[in-house]
Amino acid sequence: MIPLPDEIVHIIQTIEAAGFEAYAVGGCVRDSILGRQAEDWDLTTNAARENLASLFPDAEIINKKLGVMRITEGGITADVAAYRIDGEYIDYRRPETVIFTRNLSEDLERRDFTMNAIAVSPFRGEVDLYQGRDDIASRTIRGIGEPGVRFEEDALRILRGIRFSAQLGFHVEPETLGAMKEKAELLSHISLERVLDEFCKTISSGSCSKGLKLLSETGAWRYILGKECFCHATATEWKKLSLLGEGIDHTKEDLSIRLGLIYLCFQKENGRRAIEYPGYANRMKQRLLLAVEKMDELQEIGATEKPDRKMQIEEGKVRLKRLIFRIGMDGYEYLETVSLAQSAALGLSHADSQQREEMLRQITEHQEPIFLSDLAVSGKDLLLAGAVQGAELGELLQILLDWVHENPEENRKARLMELAMQRIET
Numbered sequence: 299m300i301p302l303p304d305e306i307v308h309i310i311q312t313i314e315a316a317g318f319e320a321y322a323v324g325g326c327v328r329d330s331i332l333g334r335q336a337e338d339w340d341l342t343t344n345a346a347r348e349n350l351a352s353l354f355p356d357a358e359i360i361n362k363k364l365g366v367m368r369i370t371e372g373g374i375t376a377d378v379a380a381y382r383i384d385g386e387y388i389d390y391r392r393p394e395t396v397i398f399t400r401n402l403s404e405d406l407e408r409r410d411f412t413m414n415a416i417a418v419s420p421f422r423g424e425v426d427l428y429q430g431r432d433d434i435a436s437r438t439i440r441g442i443g444e445p446g447v448r449f450e451e452d453a454l455r456i457l458r459g460i461r462f463s464a465q466l467g468f469h470v471e472p473e474t475l476g477a478m479k480e481k482a483e484l485l486s487h488i489s490l491e492r493v494l495d496e497f498c499k500t501i502s503s504g505s506c507s508k509g510l511k512l513l514s515e516t517g518a519w520r521y522i523l524g525k526e527c528f529c530h531a532t533a534t535e536w537k538k539l540s541l542l543g544e545g546i547d548h549t550k551e552d553l554s555i556r557l558g559l560i561y562l563c564f565q566k567e568n569g570r571r572a573i574e575y576p577g578y579a580n581r582m583k584q585r586l587l588l589a590v591e592k593m594d595e596l597q598e599i600g601a602t603e604k605p606d607r608k609m610q611i612e613e614g615k616v617r618l619k620r621l622i623f624r625i626g627m628d629g630y631e632y633l634e635t636v637s638l639a640q641s642a643a644l645g646l647s648h649a650d651s652q653q654r655e656e657m658l659r660q661i662t663e664h665q666e667p668i669f670l671s672d673l674a675v676s677g678k679d680l681l682l683a684g685a686v687q688g689a690e691l692g693e694l695l696q697i698l699l700d701w702v703h704e705n706p707e708e709n710r711k712a713r714l715m716e717l718a719m720q721r722i723e724t
Contacts (some may be wrong), residue, residue, distance in 0.1 A: 323342045323415075338356065343378055392452070437467065453481065453488050465505070494522075501553060507543050597671055636650075674709050675698065
């Protein structure tokens with residue numbers, strides 16, 4: 299039997315001393331069996347909420363309907379729920395009613411997968427009615443009872459199963475996988491917020507490749523990319539996504555990087571559709587749109603070998619400075635990171651990234667101007683000299699910046715004022 303933290307044992311002991319029973323259950327037990335640190339502790343008990351409130355006066359009510367209390371003991375928090383039987387599910391997500399029971403087996407029967415239906419008590423031992431330990435040992439995700447029924451009750455369980463596969467490196471057994479495919483359309487009833495949350499957890503996982511494959515096999519991509527992208531996607535785009543899936547585990551487990559890689563598998567318009575669909579936070583959405591819209595431009599810099607390497611570097615530096623001016627240094631660094639990850643995932647050369655790294659090194663070392671703030675003259679200088687009227691100031695500053703991008707050695711105040719006056723005179 300797995301050892302439980304002293305704090306969890308003390309909570310269970312307090313409940314037992316009052317004449318009730320309690321068990322650790324769910325993901326915390328599964329992770330402990332796997333030797334992983336449990337992030338959240340869930341307990342199940344035949345004690346009613348009123349009994350728990352009496353035993354733990356400082357406990358917080360998390361869900362009155364489901365009888366869930368949050369108890370903190372020595373820095374560890376446990377969510378404690380009463381044994382229950384779920385009534386009819388009315389929205390493919392939540393039961394309309396629940397019936398509290400005194401029977402642990404009835405509580406375990408309502409759970410999603412066998413690996414999550416193991417209950418452990420330091421006083422009563424381990425209860426494993428569905429051979430969850432065997433499935434954990436064989437790294438198998440298996441629905442309890444009839445998997446299709448489990449997914450009809452809560453369609454989000456389809457994406458949870460996919461996420462567990464990506465997080466744990468488990469495979470989905472055939473009957474459960476078949477039910478996922480059959481019931482995938484029920485995901486249309488699930489809020490985009492919950493769909494996106496499960497998707498992002500999948501993408502950030504160590505075995506992300508397993509998750510991507512299952513999203514394809516089950517047809518769940520439709521509910522992540524949106525109907526517009528899904529229906530317009532070409533065979534070439536799906537092929538790119540499949541190839542990415544084979545190597546994505548070689549990339550850093552960073553959400554914005556991996557999402558960028560996924561949306562780069564699609565043509566720009568389709569990529570934009572997919573990014574706009576699920577409701578990303580604005581900063582994430584802007585990053586992903588940047589990847590889709592500017593990656594081609596970035597990768598063209600330094601990608602073509604020319605006989606005159608010095609000329610190649612100088613021309614590339616101008617293009618690089620202008621790109622960084624438009625998207626900012628933060629945007630450039632994100633694009634470059636995604637580009638390197640793309641090379642790692644697809645087994646491609648990253649010579650173009652090395653070229654750009656050398657270009658940026660030279661730009662930085664020689665303090666070559668990139669932004670308007672780097673110009674040796676300011677807008678105020680130009681206005682005081684009468685070189686330009688207010689409405690034309692922005693245009694003139696941009697002309698001067700374009701000039702010093704190509705001729706950084708001329709970024710001197712006197713020279714730029716001279717150029718500005720010459721332009722006004724002509």
